[in-house]
Amino acid sequence: MTMKQYIRKADIILFIALVVIGLAASAALTLSRTDAGADAKVVIESGGDLYARYPLAEDRVIVVPAPKQNRADTPAADSNEPASAQYDYYNVVTISGGKVSVTEASCKNQVCVKHGEISHPGESIVCLPNRMVVRIVSGGSEEGGGYDSVTS
């Protein structure tokens, strides 16, 4: 059994085309990445809506509740309880030393936690089960600066 029986010329052409597309896309994504300016912001979205926006330069820990919750009562804003005791579905976002990571998540797959740290504008961490997105935007962009809150 040789490989020749399995692979034809068109397969190789398709393979090369796909690899070229992949390399071009990753090159374009790498080039479009700019360094975070001093006024870069961390934007957190929950369920497709803006949840919060903080400067990347300031260290803090943010608990992001997911849109879906089993319990009816909302815990007090200044509660000192751990996030897991307050919400059924949540993510904990940590901003530290100009880097952002999801340090805790209620979901089973923990993909967002394993994603690690992000520090460049345009990068994002996504938690699909909780429909949460954390991303970094540069200060110059419309989203990053200006308004304190956004209404839709």
Add this chain to the structure above:
Amino acid sequence: MTQSPRNTSAQFVARVALMASLALIFSYIEAIIPYNPGIPGIKLGIANIVTVIALYKFGWKEAAGVSVIRIVIAGLLFNGLFGMLYSLAGAIVSLAGMICLKKTGLFSVVGVSMAAGVLHNLGQLFVAAALIEDLRIFFYFPVLLFSGIAAGILVGIASAMILRILK
């Protein structure tokens, strides 16, 4: 005059059910293998071997039946509703692609499967982008493209080997 066994609907149902349960076993084996690359959507998809074989040995209707039944049941059993939604989108896109590429007659099983692997991941990416309402998720595009190529080729080689024996 005896009717060709290929054309009866009972044969069709039995064949699809048999292959769907085989595919489900593959899904289960894949689900219990402790292997997590840390990025959603990246897996080998060994159950797709059954889909590819169904397409080549029988036809697109059988392949579509096996694929959809397998995904719905595997979704309920192991992957959850969200996983099912992604898989369904991926399966529809990749099935359409496979049928088209196979029709051209230019590609081998491996080539068709490779394209299917890539299309499967792209379909999932589009659903993810729609659900999360954020196009920035396309940052995953290169990763998913390359993993789709790799998984598709492996599935294709396995399918080609099995098809050779089945002939």
